[in-house]
Amino acid sequence: MKVGIIGFGALGSAIVEGLIKSSFPVEELLVSDADKLKLESAKRLGVKISENVELRGLADLIILAVKPKDFNRVAEDIVKVEDKKALVSFIAGLKIEKIRSKIECKNIFRGMPNISVKVCDSIIGLTASEEADLRVKEDVIKLLSRIGKVIEVEERLLDTLTSISGSGIAFASEIIRAFYEAAVLLGFDHKTAKEVSLKVFSGTTKLLEEEDFEQIFKRVTTPAGTTIEGIYVLEKAGVRGLIIEAIKAAAEKASKLSA
Ligand SMILES: NC(=O)c1ccc[n+]([C@@H]2O[C@H](COP(=O)([O-])OP(=O)(O)OC[C@H]3O[C@@H](n4cnc5c(N)ncnc54)[C@H](OP(=O)(O)O)[C@@H]3O)[C@@H](O)[C@H]2O)c1
DSSP states (O other), rough: OHHHHHHSHHHHEEEEEEHHHOOOOOEEEEEEESSSHHHHHHHTTEEEEEOHHHHHHHHHHHEEEOOGGGGHHHHHHHHOOOOOOOEEEEOTOOOOOHHHHHBOOOOOOEEEEEEGGGGGOOOEEEEEEOOOOHHHHHHHHHHTTTTTEEEEOOOOHHHHIIIIITTHHHHHHHHHHHHHHHHHTTTTOOOHHHHHHHHHHHHHHHHHHHHHHHHHHHEEEEEEETHHHHHHHHHHTTTHHHHHHHHHHHHHHHHHHHH
């Protein structure tokens, strides 16, 4: 199956790198971008460089990874996609209905990944259009599962996922960074400080796959001990509330874009 990616920016390039890491054959990948410089780096990965119109003809699965403002221009190049092919849009806030009004296509999918696709560990929300063929949907899910965990969600939840997962990477990175800075402040060298911070988060994630939040809280906080002193500071500052506010603000912005 040939996969064509329109837009080789932050997301498009991460998808390509992830697919290559997942052993997807590089000769089956096509990329187009308005920026010729970006295409040079795609070329270095061994990917075939194309134009939007040519890519539409060659690819069995077309991924849209351009900014919302550039969709109309891309739609003018695509116009119609054959019935046996799939069109997957990762454009934030762009509804399936809008895509269908500009591009004639039976198998339209709208998805929301994050840039962890680069390390094949993303979460990818996916909504299929009502008309989409079941077999084509299976192919799309199989392909995307190479670079993340695919969850089928209602289209309205994709905007929410934009904030929790798409923007969430930046929020999570800021939180981990605070651990890193604290470790440097307390005397660790930069490399060890980063290593320690990352390990705390990956270990916590693995534990949380087996246990719930309350169990971990009880096991780590000795009454009158050190951990609860730190938790008290976090609670007083309303850190969890702040994080929820940040995700909510991003979700509100995403739904405004989508309106
Ligand atoms: N970045 C993320 O973490 C993330 C996560 C989830 C979803 N998304 C969604 O993914 C889409 C792309 O985001 P991004 O951050 O990757 O943006 P980006 O870095 O700006 O990449 C988009 C690329 O598309 C190119 N482009 C513009 N018009 C084009 C056209 N007509 N034909 C072909 N290529 C064209 C741009 O070139 P120029 O720079 O020359 O315009 C740019 O290289 C957005 O809709 C965003 O909502 C992004």
